[in-house]
Amino acid sequence: METALDFRVVWEYLSYFFIGRYPKGPVGGVALTLYLAAVSLVFSFLGGLVLGLLSVSRNRPVRWASMAVIQTIRGMPLLMVIFWMFFLLPALFGGGMPASWTVITALTLFTSAYMSEIVRAGIMGIPKGQTEAAVSTGLSHRQTMLHIVLPQALRNMIPSFVNQFVSMIKDTSLAFIVGVSELTQIANQVNNRTMLFPTEIFLFIAVVYFIMCFAFTELSRWLERRLAYSKAI
Amino acid sequence: MRGKTILLVAAMALVGSLYGSSMAADTLAGVKAKGVLVAGVKDSLPPFGSVDPNTKEYVGYDIDFIKYIAKKLGVKVEFKPVTSANRMPMLMESRVDILAATMTKNPERAKQIDFSYTYFLTGQKFLTKKGTVKSLKDLEGKKIATAKGSTSEQNVKKSVPSATILSFDDYPQGVLALQQGKAIAVTTDESILAGQLGKLEKNPATKGRYEIPDVQISEEPYGLGMRKGDAKFVKFVNDAILEMEKTGEAKKIFERWFGPNSDSPINRGSFAIAADKRGT
Amino acid sequence: MNYHFDWAVVTSGKYFEWLVSGVHVTVKLSLVSIALSFLLGLVVAIMRMSPFRPVLWFAHGYLEFFRNTPLLVQIFFWYFGSYKILPVAVNDWMVRQDFEFAAAVIALTIYTSAFIAEDIRSGVRSIPKEQMEAARSSGFSYIRSMRYIILPQAVRLTIPPLINQFLNLMKNSSLAMTIGVAELMYQARQVESYTFKGFEAFSAATIVYVGLSFSITGLMTVYRRKLLKPLKAR
Structure with missing residues (x-):
């Protein structure tokens, strides 16, 4: 069935793809995709920082427990984490939590585990001599971490964080499985309704995702170059 | 490793017990208090439930039933899209108050949730x-x-x-x-x-x-789905749809979506909403 | 609404068999796709380093596009959307095969190959430039110097990231459930919808996924210890 591609369907539903049912209903589409990714990223950053710091703690049980949590989450598919959250959150906190928050929680939990590895690598990447020097000038371990190691480590991590944001944008597509009207879900709805243009619809959203992700990938590369440059000086 | 397993099991048991203790609340009072009825419906399955691309509003047979019930309750209505796969959890976890989502009544499901009388037969x-x-x-x-x-x-x-x-x-x-x-x-x-x-x-x-x-x-036989043990709400919904049959509203809705001039003409036959026990 | 645990549902009988068959499909899907991804990734990596500009640009575009698009969208595209761009004969042939599985393999392979190609490329870049120059000046063609001098070394360095990609791929294969491939996640959900024992079904699936992941990670550790270290020591 070779037929010419007909992108009129995309044009007809354009506002639906970008903002969903807004203003008649909740915001959806691209806008919701970016919202989910941004909110989850902020929480994952905090989660990753906490988990990462715990995983380099000098207290062995703490270190082991946090590593166990990190490794278990990293061993699961994101889809599994989403199903768990969908299932457990209402049990823990009662119903009424919107599905988008289920997804944000799942993305946060999942990405925090990966972020923590970035944080850990960043901390490990700071030469030991600096810690020793700081401690010998009388700073406590905590002070050293907070004022000497972390600020440098975080700066080095910026490109990796931006990269995680790219992964996050891609990962939000899984929200469709619990009925959140982000871009992929909208595409499915339009496809279900029009039936005849799956090629056009999925190509279109692939390009939309690509533009969003590629922009941030480039940003991360640029940051990396700048960082390398300023370090060289 | 063993310690971790025990921890995991303990955590699961804890969560499980919390899950068990969650309430069989009074939805009727809850809905009236918050002033909105949250209904799980299909969003791309005409003629039962779909979003009109021009108005971006939900329309369909299921939608019209919910609108009637909400009107009778005197509350606003909010539609949430569900799929066949996730609709039961959505209801049981209180993400929606009622399901109008082309749902067949059967004994296995009736163990988990309560159904209204049959509002559609196919x-x-x-x-x-x-x-x-x-x-x-x-x-x-x-x-x-x-x-x-x-x-x-x-x-x-x-x-x-x-x-x-x-x-x-x-x-x-x-x-x-x-x-x-x-x-x-x-x-x-x-x-x-x-x-x-x-x-x-x-x-x-x-x-x-x-x-x-x-x-x-x-x-x-399709039924509207409600949480288990929510007798007052079930009775309210049943009364509402019986009333719809009596006033001819149910037939009118059927004609709108399945009548000879609709996009999906089928015959209503002798079906009428009644206090039936189909599917249980 | 009291939840009664019933672990027997997932440890024996019909539903246990469903889950086991799901594990089979997950493993099969992952193995087939990683093998193909490696081959395709190798080809793309070589193209990406080609001295011939158009080939290089094509490979560059391929890498950027497929890495920056969600896998799920790619799966939907190959399953629902490919019929308009594939020749009729190819499409008809695919439809007669197990199209769901095939579409999942294609999507997973293309997606993963783009990441593997980058891994291979950075492996190659870590091989000193002089080696290539030496090979070329002693009369090897570009392809032959790649084939005999650079790639054998690069591939060895690429194995740890490759195992890592395998781990990702195994987890990503769960997305195949959306187009009806009866892998582990699909079966877990089936068990849930038939028995309403979601807790038990998801626990079982989680244990299997985490178990598989740990085995793959273990493989990497063994490789690093047994193979890479002695190599470096020499």
Whole structure:
């Protein structure tokens, strides 16, 4: 069935793809995709920082427990984490939590585990001599971490964080499985309704995702170059 | 490693007990208090529930029933999209107050949730390319598409055990697989298939190429789904839909979506909403 | 609404068999796709380093596009959307095969190959430039110097990231459930919708996924210890 591609369907539903049912209903589409990714990223950053710091703690049980949590989450598919959250959150906190928050929680939990590895690598990447020097000038371990190691480590991590944001944008597509009207879900709805243009619809959203992700990938590369440059000086 | 396992089990048990203790609340009072009825509906399954692309509003048979009930309650209504696969958890976890989502009443489901009286009656059939299927025999060993977690899926496994069942998140994806030759038939309730056929008929590229052969494998009474043990709310909803039948509102809604001039004409036959015990 | 645990549902009988068959499909899907991804990734990596500009640009575009698009969208595209761009004969042939599985393999392979190609490329870049120059000046063609001098070394360095990609791929294969491939996640959900024992079904699936992941990670540790270290020591 070779037929010419007909992108009129995309044009007809354009506002639906970008903002969903807004203003008649909740915001959806691209806008919701970016919202989910941004909110989850902020929480994952905090989660990753906490988990990462715990995983380099000098207290062995703490270190082991946090590593166990990190490794278990990293061993699961994101889809599994989403199903768990969908299932457990209402049990823990009662119903009424919107599905988008289920997804944000799942993305946060999942990405925090990966972020923590970035944080850990960043901390490990700071030469030991600096810690020793700081401690010998009388700073406590905590002070050293907070004022000497972390600020440098975080700066080095910026490109990796931006990269995680790219992964996050891609990962939000899984929200469709619990009925959140982000871009992929909208595409499915339009496809279900029009039936005849799956090629056009999925190509279109692939390009939309690509533009969003590629922009941030480039940003991360640029940051990396700048960082390398300023370090060289 | 063993310590971790024990920890995991303990955590699960804790969560499990919390899950067990969660309330059988009074939805009727809750809905009135918050002033809004949250209904789980299908969002791309005309004529039952779909979003109108121009107005971006929900429309359909299921939608009209919910609107009536909300009006009787004197509250606003909020629609949330559900799929066949996730609608039961959505209800049981209080993400929605009521389900109007082409849901067949059956004893297994009735153990988990409560149903209203039957508000729609149909039977499970097949949608196929014209002339390819005349009886169940023609389906043996072939791929049949349906939706995950639906009664349609369970029925067809029993009726045509030799077939391969392709389960999607919802029926339109199955119709797409049929169109592309990836399945020989889509199976679900005639009413849903009629809606899909209507859509195919409207399109010049597919017009006149599909049919619903007269092969029925089960009777499907639809009920509105509510949380278990919520007797007051169930009674309110039952009274509401009985009233709709009496005033002729139910018939009017049926004619709007399934009448001779609709996109998916089917016969209501002798069906009327009554205090029935179908599917339990 | 009291939840009664019933672990027997997932440890024996029909539903246990469903889950086991799901594990089979997950493993099969992952193995087939990683093998193909490696081959395709190798080809793309070589193209990406080609001295011939158009080839290089094509490979560059391929890498950027497929890495920056969600896998799920790619799966939907190959399953529902490919019929308009594939030749009729190819499409008809695919439809007669197990199209769901095939579409999942294609999507997973293309997606993963783009990441593997980058891993291989950085492996190659870590091989000193002089080696290539030496090979070329002693009369090897570009392809032959790649084939005999650079790639054998690069591939060895690429194995740890490759195992890592295998781990990702195994987890990503769960997305195939959306187009009806009866892998582990699909079966877990089936068990949930038939028995309403979601807790038990998801626990079982989680244990299997985490178990598989740990085995793959273990493989990497063994490789690093047994193979890479002695190599470096020499």
